[in-house]
Amino acid sequence: MRRVCAISALFAATLPVCAAVRLAEADLTVVLDFKQPLNQRAISEMEHEADGILSSTGMHLDWRDRSHIEGASFADVVVFTFKGACSVDPDPVPPLYDELGPLAVTKTTNGAIQPFGEVDCNRVSALVRSAMWGGDFSRSNELLGRALGRVVAHELVHMVTKSGEHSRTGVQERALSGKQLIADELPLSAVDLDRVRLRLFHPAAAGAH
Numbered sequence: 001m002r003r004v005c006a007i008s009a010l011f012a013a014t015l016p017v018c019a020a021v022r023l024a025e026a027d028l029t030v031v032l033d034f035k036q037p038l039n040q041r042a043i044s045e046m047e048h049e050a051d052g053i054l055s056s057t058g059m060h061l062d063w064r065d066r067s068h069i070e071g072a073s074f075a076d077v078v079v080f081t082f083k084g085a086c087s088v089d090p091d092p093v094p095p096l097y098d099e100l101g102p103l104a105v106t107k108t109t110n111g112a113i114q115p116f117g118e119v120d121c122n123r124v125s126a127l128v129r130s131a132m133w134g135g136d137f138s139r140s141n142e143l144l145g146r147a148l149g150r151v152v153a154h155e156l157v158h159m160v161t162k163s164g165e166h167s168r169t170g171v172q173e174r175a176l177s178g179k180q181l182i183a184d185e186l187p188l189s190a191v192d193l194d195r196v197r198l199r200l201f202h203p204a205a206a207g208a209h
């Protein structure tokens with residue numbers, strides 16, 4: 001079991017795009033910034049997985065690559081940077097970290113959660129690899145994408161709810177194992193589903209300002 005998320009402090013950044021057009025209430029643009037190439041199958045699977053986890057909240061995710069958004073403007077946007085190598089190849093299996101740190105972090109500034117996430121591809125890849133066996137290796141990009149989708153969905157819940165809160169079950173657990181990351185399903189818990197919907201559709205009741 002390893003920690004999937006931690007909040008880093010005092011990070012300031014500038015949104016690459018600005019608000020201009022208001023989309024439907026729960027539309028959210030997710031900008032992906034890959035520091036190293038990621039297999040297209042893995043990207044598609046990541047988007048599909050995160051879409052599926054969050055679809056029951058009423059949130060619709062609009063995925064964009066950082067390299068293709070010049071001049072674009074979005075109403076609600078978050079940015080995910082993927083650092084390191086998102087790949088479960090090549091063999092042989094490299095050694096695991098003794099202490100896996102966070103798989104991803106959501107940035108905060110003075111305690112306030114910001115719409116910026118950073119995914120540690122090396123750590124996610126190592127954890128996925130450690131949980132794979134047998135036939136899993138023939139669909140490594142699918143499983144890696146699935147894991148990344150769960151990590152991204154986890155951070156998106158932090159961003160949307162503006163909370164570092166975790167749950168006892170589901171994708172919003174504080175720490176997720178490699179097995180959980182590639183299991184057939186890892187949904188939002190009912191508690192998290194309610195928290196997200198409350199923030200999206202009844203922000204006043206959720207304590208938004």
Ligand SMILES: [Zn+2]
Nearest residue numbers: 004005006174
């Ligand atoms: Zn978390």
